[in-house]
Amino acid sequence: MAYGLLKGKRGVISGALNEQSIAWKVAALAHAEGASIVLTNAPVAMRMGEIDKLAQDTGSIVIPADATKDEDLEKLFTGATAHLGGKVDFLLHSIGMSPNVRKGRPYHDLNYDWYRQTLDISAMSFHRMIQAAAKADALADGGSIVGLSYIAAQRVFPGYGDMADAKALLESIGRSWGYHLGISKKVRVNTVSQSPSMTTAGSGIKGFSGLFDFAQAMSPLGNAPTEDCARYVISLFSDLTRFVTMQNLYHDGGFSSTGATPGVVEQYGSAE
Numbered sequence: 673m674a675y676g677l678l679k680g681k682r683g684v685i686s687g688a689l690n691e692q693s694i695a696w697k698v699a700a701l702a703h704a705e706g707a708s709i710v711l712t713n714a715p716v717a718m719r720m721g722e723i724d725k726l727a728q729d730t731g732s733i734v735i736p737a738d739a740t741k742d743e744d745l746e747k748l749f750t751g752a753t754a755h756l757g758g759k760v761d762f763l764l765h766s767i768g769m770s771p772n773v774r775k776g777r778p779y780h781d782l783n784y785d786w787y788r789q790t791l792d793i794s795a796m797s798f799h800r801m802i803q804a805a806a807k808a809d810a811l812a813d814g815g816s817i818v819g820l821s822y823i824a825a826q827r828v829f830p831g832y833g834d835m836a837d838a839k840a841l842l843e844s845i846g847r848s849w850g851y852h853l854g855i856s857k858k859v860r861v862n863t864v865s866q867s868p869s870m871t872t873a874g875s876g877i878k879g880f881s882g883l884f885d886f887a888q889a890m891s892p893l894g895n896a897p898t899e900d901c902a903r904y905v906i907s908l909f910s911d912l913t914r915f916v917t918m919q920n921l922y923h924d925g926g927f928s929s930t931g932a933t934p935g936v937v938e939q940y941g942s943a944e
């Protein structure tokens with residue numbers, strides 16, 4: 673059921689690769705809630721993905737942009753404001769990739785060129801994207817920006833490798849921009865820390881299905897589905913959350929506050 677939460681709003685959504693992508697769900701729901709949107713993804717991903725179908729379904733256009741390239745991002749925001757007929761009310765950063773994780777390099781044996789790429793693609797791109805939008809004067813006053821994060825920013829999950837460092841940086845960038853844009857434009861900036869989710873990025877992590885099941889067993893509400901992540905993000909884009917900013921918000925079924933659950937503990941108990 674749609675509530676018209678984003679009626680009349682304009683947005684830019686990055687990171688929709690296929691139907692499993694968190695950004696895909698956000699785009700579909702933003703459209704259903706009345707927003708006009710522009711989609712973006714890396715040119716290489718657009719060749720592999722199915723983004724044109726999403727564009728058709730949501731009446732949007734796709735502007736290719738590698739989020740590590742300032743000139744692409746500049747074109748993205750000038751193109752988006754021209755197409756949407758005004759400034760952008762909401763912006764989703766849903767981008768992550770680690771060559772080290774993808775190629776199985778553990779945290780104690782990182783390739784530093786790849787490490788740089790991890791940070792550039794998965795974290796610095798959040799800064800770049802916001803800076804490009806601000807410089808193009810593409811952000812509407814009172815708007816909302818969300819980036820997607822993971823709890824490995826706070827706690828060690830060994831298989832997550834250097835992505836943990838990227839997420840810590842991403843969350844810090846969100847806080848810092850939240851301050852600056854709050855002062856200048858009443859724009860809020862938050863990160864949403866999502867449960868493990870069966871997407872292309874998620875499944876690329878070593879031992880992912882075990883991690884998924886562990887998180888499921890450790891979360892009183894169970895792992896949060898990506899559709900519900902989209903609902904939460906939409907609430908942050910809406911006017912219902914106009915004073916929520918500079919936060920890292922857990923959307924994880926309670927995982928982050930749970931110390932132990934009987935289902936997990938009983939695997940270690942003696943047979944008394």
Ligand SMILES: NC(=O)c1ccc[n+]([C@@H]2O[C@H](COP(=O)([O-])OP(=O)(O)OC[C@H]3O[C@@H](n4cnc5c(N)ncnc54)[C@H](O)[C@@H]3O)[C@@H](O)[C@H]2O)c1
Nearest residue numbers: 687689693694714717739767768820868869871872873874
């Ligand atoms: N899947 C999970 O378990 C999980 C959990 C918490 C947070 N997240 C985060 O959610 C976000 C979205 O990931 P997802 O799970 O939907 O997977 P996904 O693979 O569907 O999305 C990742 C996106 O990043 C894009 N991308 C990669 N390099 C890029 C570049 N240089 N420029 C522009 N775009 C680029 C990809 O094309 C893809 O669309 C990521 O930040 C991810 O870390 C995922």
